[in-house]
Amino acid sequence: MQRIVLKLSGEALAGDRKTGFDEDTVRKVARQVKQITEDGIQVGIVIGGGNFWRGRTSEHIDRTKADQIGMLATVMNCIYVSEIFRCLGMTTSILTPFVCGSFTELFSKDRANACFKEGQVVFFAGGTGHPYFSTDTGVVLRAIEVEADVILLAKSIDGVYDDDPGRNPEARKYSQVTIEEVIARNLQVVDMTASILARDNRMPMWVFGLGEENSIVNAVGGHFQGTKVLV
Numbered sequence: 001m002q003r004i005v006l007k008l009s010g011e012a013l014a015g016d017r018k019t020g021f022d023e024d025t026v027r028k029v030a031r032q033v034k035q036i037t038e039d040g041i042q043v044g045i046v047i048g049g050g051n052f053w054r055g056r057t058s059e060h061i062d063r064t065k066a067d068q069i070g071m072l073a074t075v076m077n078c079i080y081v082s083e084i085f086r087c088l089g090m091t092t093s094i095l096t097p098f099v100c101g102s103f104t105e106l107f108s109k110d111r112a113n114a115c116f117k118e119g120q121v122v123f124f125a126g127g128t129g130h131p132y133f134s135t136d137t138g139v140v141l142r143a144i145e146v147e148a149d150v151i152l153l154a155k156s157i158d159g160v161y162d163d164d165p166g167r168n169p170e171a172r173k174y175s176q177v178t179i180e181e182v183i184a185r186n187l188q189v190v191d192m193t194a195s196i197l198a199r200d201n202r203m204p205m206w207v208f209g210l211g212e213e214n215s216i217v218n219a220v221g222g223h224f225q226g227t228k229v230l231v
Contacts, residue, residue: 001220003042003116005124005143005151006033007135010049010077012156012210021049021080025210029154030085032216033121037090041220042116044146046124046139047077067131074135075100078125091120097129112146136190137197144201151198151205152219153189158209159227160189176228179205189229198231205229 008029015022033043061069075096082092093115095107104125105111115122127138143151160182163171179199182189189195189207198205208215208226218224 001041001149003044003146003148004220005044005046005139005146005148006216007046007139007151007153008048008081008210009153009155010047012154013047013049013081014156015211021077023084026081026084027088029081029210029216030088030090032214033085034088034090035217036220037119037121039220044112044116044122044124044142044148045078045081046135046142047074047081048135049073049077064131067133071098071126071129074127075104075125078123079103082121082123085121091118092123093120094123094125096126098126100126107142109145112142116146133193134191136194140190140194140197140201140203140205143203144197148203151203152216153205153207154210154216155207156210158212158225160187160207160229162187174227176230179229179231182229189227198229202231204231 013021013025015025037043078094082094085092094104095112096104097107099106107124112122124138124142127133127135128141139151159173160177161171161173165171179195183192183195183199189205206219206224206226206228208219208224212225219226
């Protein structure tokens with residue numbers, strides 16, 4: 001494993017606060033990412049948290065504008081988390097699919113590869129840059145473009161279940177599942193568009209709970225406790 005793209009859900013980064021981002025949680029993530037980059041693994045990161053606006057409509061704001069607000073929210077989230085990473089001694093770049101002045105750089109595969117080569121952690125912010133697509137689709141798209149070995153989905157839940165474990169205590173957790181079964185049973189690992197994109201481009205996804213101790217390091221190091229979505 002040489003290159004990964006890590007998706008950090010906004011809910012997981014909230015920690016016990018359940019809202020916003022918990023700085024202690026972000027620092028724990030940063031320390032783990034620093035450890036695996038020091039071991040030679042290249043890391044790209046996508047952060048959720050744009051759902052505060054994404055997909056909303058109202059009498060005054062239509063879906064397209066709401067999605068644009070959501071995309072900008074993910075840019076702010078990446079700037080915040082990137083600064084925590086920098087405080088711990090890492091170098092980072094934030095790449096977006098649209099111009100944000102001096103705040104970010106415009107995404108291209110060549111620019112991302114150059115950043116990886118320099119040992120930087122690369123934040124892919126702003127989703128796909130288009131409305132009607134979630135950060136799920138964004139993370140799969142970026143992972144395919146930069147030829148990552150795997151997508152790591154760090155969530156508030158510790159894997160993929162055959163039912164909602166919050167409502168059904170008998171729900172069974174998969175140790176591994178095929179992307180075809182995810183699509184057929186609508187298991188909601190990522191949204192349907194992202195699932196089909198991952199299937200068609202043979203991009204594996206590993207799902208695990210961010211709240212588990214050293215979960216990112218363990219996933220990369222072979223001590224994986226979540227669910228592997230196979231292609």
